[in-house]
Every structure is written in C-alpha cells, then in structure tokens.
Amino acid sequence: MKGKSTKTDELEVSSAQLQAELIEIKERVGALETIASISNKEVVEKFVRDHVTTDKARQILRECEEPRTREHLMSKFGFASAQALDHHLNPPRDATLIRPHFDENRKQRFEWSALVRRLPKATLKKILESPK
Numbered sequence: 001m002k003g004k005s006t007k008t009d010e011l012e013v014s015s016a017q018l019q020a021e022l023i024e025i026k027e028r029v030g031a032l033e034t035i036a037s038i039s040n041k042e043v044v045e046k047f048v049r050d051h052v053t054t055d056k057a058r059q060i061l062r063e064c065e066e067p068r069t070r071e072h073l074m075s076k077f078g079f080a081s082a083q084a085l086d087h088h089l090n091p092p093r094d095a096t097l098i099r100p101h102f103d104e105n106r107k108q109r110f111e112w113s114a115l116v117r118r119l120p121k122a123t124l125k126k127i128l129e130s131p132k
Contacts, residue, residue, distance in 0.1 A: 051095035056088040062128045067109035
C-alpha cells in the first residue's frame, strides 16, 4: 500500500503521511517513557523485580536482551512445549517487560521493552543476577 491514497469525506491521506505520523507518535511516547522511568527509577526497579520472581523468568528476561524467537527460547531452556515456555514468558510479557514484535520475515521475536532498556545497567544487572 506504499504511496496509496484513500479519499474519505474529501480528506486525502497517503500511507507515507500516516507512517511519518506514526513514527513521530512513537518517538514522543518513547520520550515520555524515558522521562517517567528516570523520574521514577525506584518505582520502575520495584515493578520489574515484582514481575521477575523466578530464576527461569530472570534467565528468559536476560536472554531477550537480543530479539529471540519462541523456538530459540524453548531450545535454550529445554522447554518441551510452547505452553511450558509461556508459563515463564507470560508474566514478564504481561507486565510489558518483554515485548513481542515481528521481524521483516514476519517471524515473531521477543525482546526487552523500552521500560527494561531504560533501567540503569547496574540496576538491571542486579535484578537479572539475583532474587529479590
């Protein structure tokens, strides 16, 4: 649909315009998230700790620093099924610590959310290495 326009009620909008506006919105939201996480570092740290309560959850979160497929995570941690992985993946994903996205080949991958990426490295290292 690149470059394609639609006409509704005499308003013409191109997909390039929409994509540019979407990028601008994402940048603004990212900036707001950065400000919020810096301003509330202790609250964000506690939130992450409260949702990464098991060794497996910490290991999965650590592994998702780089985008990882479901298959990679299952193989890496020896899960026999997607349901077994989901048991450990869903809590940090539901808490928006890990976000799913699709790569250019439409393959789903999991990676750190902006919330996790914005934590100070030393704080994140402590969370990922030790229990509460």
